[in-house]
Amino acid sequence: MTPITEVEGRRVALSNLEKVLYPETGFTKGELLHYYATTAAALLPHLRDRAVSFLRYPDGPEGQLFFTKNVPPGTPEWVTTAEVPRSSADSPARMVLVQDLPSLVWAANLVTEFHTHQWLVQRPEEADRLVIDLDPGAPATIVHCCEVALWLRERLAADGIEAYPKTAGSKGLHLLAAVRGSSSERTSEYAKALAVEAERAMPRLVVHRMTKSLRPGKVFVDWSQNAARKTTATPYTVRARRAPLVSAPVTWEEVADCRSPGQLELRAEDIAPRLQDLGDLMAPLLDPGSAAPVP
Structure with missing residues (x-):
């Protein structure tokens, strides 16, 4: 029988809690659920009011991986959903919003990465995030991404935009910034111009x-994730990789001091002490007053 737990007054079915999802470390599904429940205070604000795409890996990262954009079958009626625009040729999609702890625990039980758009469902025509994905091609590593990130930080600052770094939870680095008054198309154009400029400044590296x-x-320097249809790994999501690596916010000091890839390899068990010591390093993104116009 599938165990039922009560989360803030909602009945949530949990399954296969002893199942090992990450054989390299023995990390189980129960530990994954515990991670999300204990990280919820930091994670939920970055999910709220954003349609969620799930990258599901129910048998662990070595099993089948598949994206779920539409509301999954069996979704409880109390989970919030919303119609989300797609291309002009397609009808809107109905997608999940993870608005509270019960919804988060329900979604985590599906064994999923959380991916979100750079806009809120209330205003799909307006981008409120700028994202730049720094992806190293071997033998380049995250160390080289950090060098590029530092250049981009200064370049964005010159336009009045403050960037916040997080690990991709795989091999790269993401830069996020709060923006306002711009469409996804315009934000994409700006991000592409930055990428071109970075390549001109560092042709051997970018x-x-x-x-x-x-x-x-x-x-x-992947600027394309600013397109309205694209989604990016949400801060604090666990990734479907060889170990329970997290797409985790990091400080600019950590970026500047990075000398080996392992320095910025953060796992689920690392996040609680970091939150206790540093708080949510991406909390400024949630403050509307921090958003800057896209030039």
């Missing part, structure tokens, strides 16, 4: 095009 043959040994 590439702005996705062409795989150009990427070995360089950092791909």
